[in-house]
Amino acid sequence: MKTRLALLLSLSLATAAHASEDAAALWTAKCKNCHGADGKAQTKTGKKESIVDMSQPAWQKAxxxxxxREFIVDGSPRNKKMKPFKDKLSAEQIDSLVGYIRTLKAD
Ligand code: HEC
Incomplete structure (x- = not known):
């Protein structure tokens, strides 16, 4: 019984770790160019378009x-540089990116 529980636990941990690795890889491949590795948007496009710093607690809270999710799915209604990703990413990938964005923290 105990071993089964431990096995289940390690399996779900492995899945969670895998999902966050995928999200980080997705972020690097699809979002980092504009939003930066840390979500602070200290990039050429980020500065030019005044992209918000997603690591700020005030932004996270708001x-x-x-x-x-809606922003990633439909893009920005204000700025067409932020394109809709609904045809490029699966619902699962978009959800994992929402989770990833939640891990961005100001330091
Ligand atoms: C070509 C540049 C570019 C890429 C690539 C890009 N974004 Fe954006 N993103 C923007 C811009 C510009 C804005 C600001 C839009 C605005 O001010 O309305 C933005 C805004 C956002 C916002 C809303 C921030 C706010 O203003 O509240 C989210 C969330 C977001 N992007 C997520 C993502 C994710 C996730 C990816 C990768 C799948 C991504 N973006 C890829 C340019 C980009």
């Missing part, structure tokens, strides 16, 4: 997961 968004629901649904808000963030």
């Amino acid at each position: 968004q629901t997961d649904a808000d963030i």
Whole structure:
């Protein structure tokens, strides 16, 4: 019984670790160019377009997961540089990116 529980636990931990690795890889491949590795948008496009620093607690607090998701799905209504990703990423990938954005922290 104990071993089964331990096995289950390590399996789910492995899955979680895998999902976050995927999200980080996705972020690097699809988002980092504009938003920066740390989400602070200290990039050429980030500065030019005044992209928000997503690591700021105030920004994190002001968004629901649904808000963030909608932005990724439909893009920005204000700035077409932030394109809709609904045809490029799966729902699971978009969810994992929402989770990833939640891990961005100001230091
Ligand atoms: C070509 C540059 C570019 C890429 C690539 C890009 N973004 Fe953006 N993103 C922007 C810009 C510009 C804005 C600001 C839009 C605005 O001010 O309305 C933005 C805004 C956002 C916002 C909302 C921030 C706010 O203003 O509240 C989220 C969330 C976001 N991006 C997520 C992502 C994710 C996730 C990816 C990768 C899948 C991504 N972006 C890729 C340019 C980009």
